[in-house]
Amino acid sequence: MLNRDAYESAFARFSETLPAATIAPRRAALQRFLDTGLPGKGLEAWKYTDLSPLGAEAVAAPSVRGRPETPLPQFPGMHTRCWVNGRAPDVDAQAGPVETPSGEHAHDGLANLNAAFALPGIDLLLDDGASLDAPLHALFVTEPQGDGEMVHLRHRIVLGEGASATVVVHELGRGDAPRWSTHLLDIELARGARLRLVRLQDESAGTRGWFEARAAVHGDASLDMTQVDLGGGIVRNDWRPRLLGPGADVVLRGLMAPVGRTHVDSQFLTEHAAAHGRSRQWFRGLAWDRAQGIFNGKVVVRPGAQKTDSEQRIANLLLSPRARINAKPELEIYADDVKCAHGATFGRLDPAALFYLRSRGVDEATARALLIHGFAEAVLQHLEPAELRKAVVARLLERIGNEIDPEVLA
Amino acid sequence: MLEINNLHARVGETDILKGLDLTVNAGEVHAVMGPNGSGKSTLSKILAGSEDYTVTEGRVRLLGQDLLDMSPEQRAAAGVFLGFQYPVEIPGVSNMVFLKSALNAQRKTRGEPELEAGDFLAWVRHRVKQMKMDPAMLSRGVNEGFSGGEKKRNEILQMLVLEPRLMVLDETDSGLDIDALKIVAEGINALRSPERATLLVTHYQRLLDYVQPDKVHVLSGGRIIKSGGPELAHELEEKGYGWLSEQRAA
Ligand SMILES: Nc1ncnc2c1ncn2[C@@H]1O[C@H](COP(=O)(O)OP(=O)(O)OP(=O)(O)O)[C@@H](O)[C@H]1O
Ligand SMILES: [Mg+2]
Numbered sequence: 001m002l003n004r005d006a007y008e009s010a011f012a013r014f015s016e017t018l019p020a021a022t023i024a025p026r027r028a029a030l031q032r033f034l035d036t037g038l039p040g041k042g043l044e045a046w047k048y049t050d051l052s053p054l055g056a057e058a059v060a061a062p063s064v065r066g067r068p069e070t071p072l073p074q075f076p077g078m079h080t081r082c083w084v085n086g087r088a089p090d091v092d093a094q095a096g097p098v099e100t101p102s103g104e105h106a107h108d109g110l111a112n113l114n115a116a117f118a119l120p121g122i123d124l125l126l127d128d129g130a131s132l133d134a135p136l137h138a139l140f141v142t143e144p145q146g147d148g149e150m151v152h153l154r155h156r157i158v159l160g161e162g163a164s165a166t167v168v169v170h171e172l173g174r175g176d177a178p179r180w181s182t183h184l185l186d187i188e189l190a191r192g193a194r195l196r197l198v199r200l201q202d203e204s205a206g207t208r209g210w211f212e213a214r215a216a217v218h219g220d221a222s223l224d225m226t227q228v229d230l231g232g233g234i235v236r237n238d239w240r241p242r243l244l245g246p247g248a249d250v251v252l253r254g255l256m257a258p259v260g261r262t263h264v265d266s267q268f269l270t271e272h273a274a275a276h277g278r279s280r281q282w283f284r285g286l287a288w289d290r291a292q293g294i295f296n297g298k299v300v301v302r303p304g305a306q307k308t309d310s311e312q313r314i315a316n317l318l319l320s321p322r323a324r325i326n327a328k329p330e331l332e333i334y335a336d337d338v339k340c341a342h343g344a345t346f347g348r349l350d351p352a353a354l355f356y357l358r359s360r361g362v363d364e365a366t367a368r369a370l371l372i373h374g375f376a377e378a379v380l381q382h383l384e385p386a387e388l389r390k391a392v393v394a395r396l397l398e399r400i401g402n403e404i405d406p407e408v409l410a
Numbered sequence: 411m412l413e414i415n416n417l418h419a420r421v422g423e424t425d426i427l428k429g430l431d432l433t434v435n436a437g438e439v440h441a442v443m444g445p446n447g448s449g450k451s452t453l454s455k456i457l458a459g460s461e462d463y464t465v466t467e468g469r470v471r472l473l474g475q476d477l478l479d480m481s482p483e484q485r486a487a488a489g490v491f492l493g494f495q496y497p498v499e500i501p502g503v504s505n506m507v508f509l510k511s512a513l514n515a516q517r518k519t520r521g522e523p524e525l526e527a528g529d530f531l532a533w534v535r536h537r538v539k540q541m542k543m544d545p546a547m548l549s550r551g552v553n554e555g556f557s558g559g560e561k562k563r564n565e566i567l568q569m570l571v572l573e574p575r576l577m578v579l580d581e582t583d584s585g586l587d588i589d590a591l592k593i594v595a596e597g598i599n600a601l602r603s604p605e606r607a608t609l610l611v612t613h614y615q616r617l618l619d620y621v622q623p624d625k626v627h628v629l630s631g632g633r634i635i636k637s638g639g640p641e642l643a644h645e646l647e648e649k650g651y652g653w654l655s656e657q658r659a660a
Contacts, residue, residue, distance in 0.1 A: 356498040356552075359458045360508070360568065361486035361516035370511060374502025374551070407527075408510055 002037045002055035007113075010150065014061035014117060029115035036109035045106060048294045048326060049236050049265040054208060059148040059180065061117065062086045068141045070174065075387045078137040078168065085142055086119045086151035103214065106238035106267065110210050114152045114182045121153035121183065124167065128160035128190070135166035135196075135385075142173045142181065142204070150180040157185070159193035159221075166196040168388065173204030173231060180208050187215035189223060191245065197225045198383060200392065203232040205260060212238040219245025219274070226382050229256040229264050230395050237266040243277035243305075254283040255379035258291035258323075259399060265294040272305040272335075279309075284379050285316040286372060287323035288399075295327040299342075303334045312342035317349065317375050369403035372396075411436040411607045412457075412576055417468035419456055426452045426463070428632035434576075437604040441618055441643060442611045444629035445651050450611045451495050453629065454580040457609075458492035459485050472576060486512070487519035489575025493565040493582045495611075500552035505564070508552045509534055509571050516572065537570040540600070542593055558585035566597040577601065577608045583617035595620030615647045628654055 011030050015023050039045075040052030062085045074080050081088060105111040122138045142151055159165060171181070181203065189195055203209055209232050217223050223241055235258075241250045256264045270279045281297040299310045312329040329342035349371050357367035376396060383389035394406050412434040419427040426449045434440050444450055456463050457470065459482030470477040477485055500508070514524045525533065538545050541563055553561050562582050569577060579598065583591055598608065598621050610621065618626075618640065626642040627634045628651065636642065636654055 350498070352498050353500050355458075355460055355482060356494065356500065357503075357508070357512075358482035359460075359486055359490075359492050360512035360572065361483050361519065362511050363483050363515060364481070366511060366515065370503050370507070371500065374500060377502035404511075408514075409507055 002034065003057065003059070004034055006057075006059045006148070007034060010059050010061045011116060026116045029112045033109055033112035033116060036112065039107040039109055043107070045267065046236075048292075049234065049263065051208065051234070051236075054234075057148055057178070059150055060146055062119070062149055062151045063145040068143060072139060072141060073170070073172070073391060075137055075168075075385065075391070077134060077385055078388075079134045080137040080139055082139045082141060083121065083153070085144070085149070086140070086153055088120075106212055106240070107210075110182055111184065111212070114154065114184050117150055117152040118154040118184070119152065121155040122157060122167065122169070122185070123155070124157045124165060126159045126163035126165060129162045130160065131164040132166065135168060137168045137170060140169075140171045140183075142171075142175075142179065142207075144175050144177045144179045144206075147177050148179065149177065152180075152182045153184070155183060155185040157195065157197075158188045159190060159195055161190040162192040163190070164194040166384075168198040168200065170200045170202070171209070172202050173207050175204055176206050178206040178208070178233070179204070182210045183212070185211070185213040187213060187223065187241075189215065189217050189221035191219050191221060193218075193221045195223050196384075197223065198388070199225070199227040200230065201228065201232060201235065201237075202230045202395065203235070205231065205233050205262065207232045208234045210236045210238075213240070215239075215241040215250070217241055217243050217245075217248045217250055220247035221245070222249040222251075224251045226253040226379060227255070227266070228379070228383075228392055229254070229258065229266070230392070230399070232258075232262055232264065235262070235264040237264070239266075239268045240271070241279075242271045242273055243279065245274050246276040248274060248277045249279070250277075251280040252282070253280075253379050253382055254295070255286075255376055256284075256293050256295070257286040257288075257376065257396060257399060258293055259288040261290050263292045266296070268295075268297045270299045270310070272299070272301045272308045272310065275304060275306045275308070277305060277308050279311075281312040281314075281329070282379070283314045283327070284376060285314070285325045285327060286319060286376060287316075287325050288319045290320075290322045292323070293325040293327075295325070296330070297328070297342075298330040298332065299340060301331075301333040301335050301338055301340065305335045306337040308335060308338040308340065310338070310340045314344040315375070315378075316344070316346045317372065318346065319349070319372065365401065366403045369397065369400045372400055373404065373409065411473060412609070413469075413471045415469045417453075417456070417470065418466045419452060419463045420466060421452070421463055426632055427456070430468070430629070430633055432627065432634055434607045434609060436607055438624040439602065439608040439610060439621060441623040441626045442609060442629050443613065443626065443643065443646055448630045449632045450629055451580050454492055454495070454578045454609075454611060457485075457576075457578050458482055458490055483515065484519065486572075486574075487516045491569050491572060491574030491577050493562075493569060493577070493579035495580040495584070497553050497561040497565055499554050499556070501554045503552050504549050505552055506534070506548040509568065512568070513572060534571055537567055540570060541567045541597060543567060559587055559590050562586055563590055563594060566594050570597055570600065573601065575606050577606065578611070579608070580611045581613065582610075583612050583614060591617065592620060615643050618643050630655065
């Protein structure tokens with residue numbers, strides 16, 4: 001049962017900080033959330049991730065934090081902007097109205113919860129032909145103070161015709177307390193615009209997170225996205241790009257590497273709504289311990305989207321007997337002149353490769369680490385700049401057990 | 411240097427090696443020939459420490475050390491090198507990272523200092539040049555997308571970088587073009603020394619024209635059924651293996 005009182009009182013506290021005029025639409029969103037509740041097993045799209053039992057738990061509005069307690073990662077050549085517990089120091093958090101999300105969401109309940117509590121996140125608007133002078137590193141640090149703290153954020157990236165940008169969305173969670181986090185990202189790329197997007201999810205083990213990105217990709221525009229899931233407790237990701245004009249190009253890459261009892265459910269829905277579009281979905285999953293991973297990659301080719309060229313590849317590596325990965329590439333095609341390929345593989349570390357490495361003198365633990373890193377490399381190699389890739393590799397190696405000196409891979 | 415006594419090994423319930431004896435002295439090159447399925451690769455992989463086989467009887471010693479008690483990586487550090495009949499592809503692990511990890515791991519086990527990055531690079535480049543390979547291969551995945559011949563050449567490159575004491579080369583000559591065969595043979599000869607020994611598993615006389623063996627053995631049915639000098643290889647080339655089993659049956 002949903003703990004309505006907890007959400008109501010969290011909202012009451014939160015709304016004390018809001019300008020009066022913005023409260024009503026937020027309250028309406030809260031009401032819709034209370035009517036719908038958290039998604040769970042009754043819904044096809046959420047059959048692997050049941051959040052509904054968590055609705056009974058306590059929740060709290062985000063606490064206000066000055067500065068993070070520990071040093072923050074920065075990458076040379078990037079412009080870092082930092083949000084602490086959902087608030088950017090240089091933005092009056094409650095100033096801007098947060099619109100109720102429109103359009104079709106992967107889940108209305110969560111979208112409304114986000115609308116009720118959302119704080120402003122990335123808001124990047126570029127004019128026609130403009131480009132960012134340095135990649136934007138948007139760092140979301142959370143250091144919760146109590147149980148059930150919620151951080152909800154709303155982001156927007158809108159690029160005009162021919163505009164280009166590189167954005168790194170980096171979520172870094174600290175502390176053990178259970179907490180909630182939702183991010184709603186709306187992307188619009190006008191003709192010929194180019195967006196390189198990296199998402200690093202490195203949340204705390206107590207985090208229940210939902211991240212949804214919707215993207216409208218117009219003719220000749222390109223979205224190149226790489227997502228790396230390193231942390232979190234219960235994580236759900238929804239990517240929903242739509243190719244709306246000829247020549248649109250969408251590449252989604254994903255690496256998940258859950259450990260412990262982490263549960264990561266990544267859903268990708270690429271929709272070809274125009275002819276001559278190209279899309280790729282390239283995912284790799286690694287799972288340890290009792291972790292569970294889900295990759296659901298779907299490509300829909302609408303009527304008239306002729307000459308669509310799409311490819312989906314999912315490869316998985318299970319590193320312990322109790323780890324589980326469900327991976328399913330799906331195709332739904334309503335046009336006849338298209339080229340669509342897909343496939344999924346599951347495996348364990350190749351004993352022949354392990355023996356080969358060991359026969360050259362590499363000890364077993366290092367050999368395993370090299371193979372695991374090698375498997376992830378197919379996604380990691382797309383991380384730029386090199387410092388960003390190194391930071392992610394270092395986190396992954398830490399996870400593997402520090403068997404390899406990162407310098408060896410440099 | 412290498413002493414194999416009464417080696418018996420099986421895979422699952424199938425006996426493959428059935429009392430194999432072989433001694434290779436330091437400085438020598440021995441060729442092992444024999445029909446398909448006779449156990450040549452089995453022997454090679456057992457020497458390197460493969461866990462696919464169970465040794466049920468016998469002894470293998472390298473420089474007085476009992477090899478069968480050692481892990482594959484310990485054997486490598488002790489100087490064993492296996493040139494695989496079918497080298498494995500390892501996407502995502504570059505040849506450079508592979509060689510660096512292997513060489514430094516071996517040196518560490520032997521109590522030698524790790525090589526400085528610059529020295530290592532120079533050493534590898536020197537060997538790549540010697541094998542007439544494209545240095546760009548160093549940043550590619552281990553054997554990833556390599557042709558059959560390129561993989562074999564890469565085995566010899568690894569051998570030259572690691573400088574083992576015992577070189578077991580399982581059909582390294584198969585699949586090589588004429589020029590590549592010469593380069594590979596030169597690589598093997600470059601490491602020939604009074605402190606090293608070589609076991610060449612081959613089906614053809616040709617490699618032996620370039621790398622002259624001291625002895626030639628015929629492995630058949632899991633045992634060495636005949637040993638002789640280099641002339642035995644010529645005889646086999648001419649007559650095949652049939653006459654040997656007839657001779658044994660008689
Ligand atoms: N894993 C295994 N399972 C079952 N049988 C095996 C296995 N490995 C080897 N064998 C069998 O053992 C025998 C010896 O194989 P091995 O590979 O050692 O032969 P070989 O002499 O190297 O042959 P070739 O000249 O064709 O390379 C063969 O009959 C082979 O089928
Ligand atoms: Mg063989």
